[in-house]
Amino acid sequence: MTAPDKPPETGKLTRRPRGKQDQPLLRVPNELARRNLKATQRLVEREKDYLLPALKDATNAAIAKTKTPDQTLADLDAMIARMKGFKQKMENLKEEETKIQTQTRKRIEHLEALNHIPSLADVKYEQWSRVRLDRLLVDHMLRSGFVESAEALAKENGIEDLVDLDVFKQCQRIFESLRKGETKSALQWCAENKAALKKSELNLEFELRLQQYIELVRSPDPEKKIEAIAYARKWLVSTQSEQNKDILRAAGMLVLTQDTKVEPYKTLFSDERWEFLAHLFLKTHHDLLSLPVEPLLNIALSAGLSALKTPLCHSAYASSSTNSASTATSVCPICSTELNELARDLPYAHHSKSYVAGDAIVLPNGRVYSKAKLMDISRQAGLAENGKVKDPTTGEIFDEDEMKKVYIM
Structure with a gap:
C-alpha cells in the first residue's frame, strides 16, 4: 500500500x-x-x-x-x-x-x-479528473478479465489511446491458457521477450519447461519417462545453483508416482501448480512492462482512504455503530461497510494542523462533533426542546447531559 x-x-x-x-x-x-x-x-x-x-x-x-x-x-x-x-x-x-x-x-x-489548469476549482480539472477516473476503471476491468466491458467503456469515452487494451488482452489470454494447463502461448511469449527475461529473477521459462517435464513424468507410459529424461537434458540443464536444486528434485520425480505424499514432490505433481504458473506469468509480464501488479484504482483508493483514516475508524465504537440502522445523510468512508475492510491495513492520516472544532464534544458512542452544529441539527429535528441530541451519523438519540467536552492535549 x-x-x-x-x-x-x-x-x-x-x-x-x-x-x-x-x-x-x-x-x-x-x-x-x-x-x-x-x-x-x-x-x-x-x-x-x-x-x-x-x-x-x-x-x-x-x-x-x-x-x-x-x-x-x-x-x-x-x-x-x-x-x-x-x-x-x-x-x-x-x-x-x-x-x-x-x-x-x-x-x-x-x-x-x-x-x-490553474486551480482545483476550475471546471477543466473536473473534466481531466473524469478522464483519469475512466482510465483507472478500464485498467481495473482489464485486470479483472472483463475485456469486452473495458473496450466498450474506452470506446464510449474516446480514451482508447490512453489505456493498454492490446497489452492486457494478450496477457489475459496467456493467463487463462496457463490456468487451463497449456504452456504453448506462454513459451511463445517467453521466446519473444527472451532478451528482457534474462534480466528477470523470476525464471518463468524454466518453470514452464519444468511443468512440461512434469507432465511427461506424470504419464504411466514408460516411453514418456525416457522422453522426459531427454527433455530435461535439452531444456532443464543449467549452471545456476538455484536451478540445479530444482533439477535434482525433478530427477527424483522419475521414481515417484503422482499420488506421493512426500514434499516437495507432492506440490510439484499438484494441479495447483498451474495456478502458480499463471500468477508467475502475470508478475513477470507486469515487471517487464513496469506495470504494478495491483490495479491502479486500488492504489488511488488507498491514497484517498489513508488521508481520511483515523484511529476511531476501526475502533469498537465504529464497528458497533456501522452495523446499526442509520438515517444519516453522510457517512465516514472509512467506517462504511463497503470500504472499512479495504482501509484496515492502511496507515493513519498525518495532519500537521488540527481541524477539530473549538467546541468539540463526545457522545456516549464515542463520536466527536461540534456542539453548536450538533445542537443545530437537533433543533431541526425537534429534539432540542426536550433536552435531546441526535447523532447525525448513526441516528442515535442521547440526553444533552450525556455529552462530554473534548480536551486535546
Whole structure:
C-alpha cells in the first residue's frame, strides 16, 4: 500500500510526479516501442544474412554458368518472394510503430493538460479528473478479465489511446491458457521477450519447461519417462545453483508416482501448480512492462482512504455503530461497510494542523462533533426542546447531559 501525498493547499494544483498511478501511462508505450525496434533489427539482420549470400551465390553461378538459366531465374524468383514477405513484415512493424507513437503523443498531451489548469476549482480539472477516473476503471476491468466491458467503456469515452487494451488482452489470454494447463502461448511469449527475461529473477521459462517435464513424468507410459529424461537434458540443464536444486528434485520425480505424499514432490505433481504458473506469468509480464501488479484504482483508493483514516475508524465504537440502522445523510468512508475492510491495513492520516472544532464534544458512542452544529441539527429535528441530541451519523438519540467536552492535549 502507498502512503498518501500531503494534500495540496486549497484552490491550488500540485504538479508533482503522480507515482504508480500515471507512470505506466508513458512507460508501457516506451517499452513497446523498444521491443518493436528490437524486432525490426532482428528481422533486418535475419533477412540480410539470407539474401546477401543467396544473391552472391546466384551471381557467381550465372557467371560460372554452373546453373541453367531456368535454375537461376527460379533462385531469383525465390529471393523476390522472400523480399516481398520481408517488405510486408516491415510494413506491419511500421504500422505498429505509428500506433505506439500516436498513443505516446496522446498520453503526453493528457498529462500536459494538467499544467494548464490553474486551480482545483476550475471546471477543466473536473473534466481531466473524469478522464483519469475512466482510465483507472478500464485498467481495473482489464485486470479483472472483463475485456469486452473495458473496450466498450474506452470506446464510449474516446480514451482508447490512453489505456493498454492490446497489452492486457494478450496477457489475459496467456493467463487463462496457463490456468487451463497449456504452456504453448506462454513459451511463445517467453521466446519473444527472451532478451528482457534474462534480466528477470523470476525464471518463468524454466518453470514452464519444468511443468512440461512434469507432465511427461506424470504419464504411466514408460516411453514418456525416457522422453522426459531427454527433455530435461535439452531444456532443464543449467549452471545456476538455484536451478540445479530444482533439477535434482525433478530427477527424483522419475521414481515417484503422482499420488506421493512426500514434499516437495507432492506440490510439484499438484494441479495447483498451474495456478502458480499463471500468477508467475502475470508478475513477470507486469515487471517487464513496469506495470504494478495491483490495479491502479486500488492504489488511488488507498491514497484517498489513508488521508481520511483515523484511529476511531476501526475502533469498537465504529464497528458497533456501522452495523446499526442509520438515517444519516453522510457517512465516514472509512467506517462504511463497503470500504472499512479495504482501509484496515492502511496507515493513519498525518495532519500537521488540527481541524477539530473549538467546541468539540463526545457522545456516549464515542463520536466527536461540534456542539453548536450538533445542537443545530437537533433543533431541526425537534429534539432540542426536550433536552435531546441526535447523532447525525448513526441516528442515535442521547440526553444533552450525556455529552462530554473534548480536551486535546
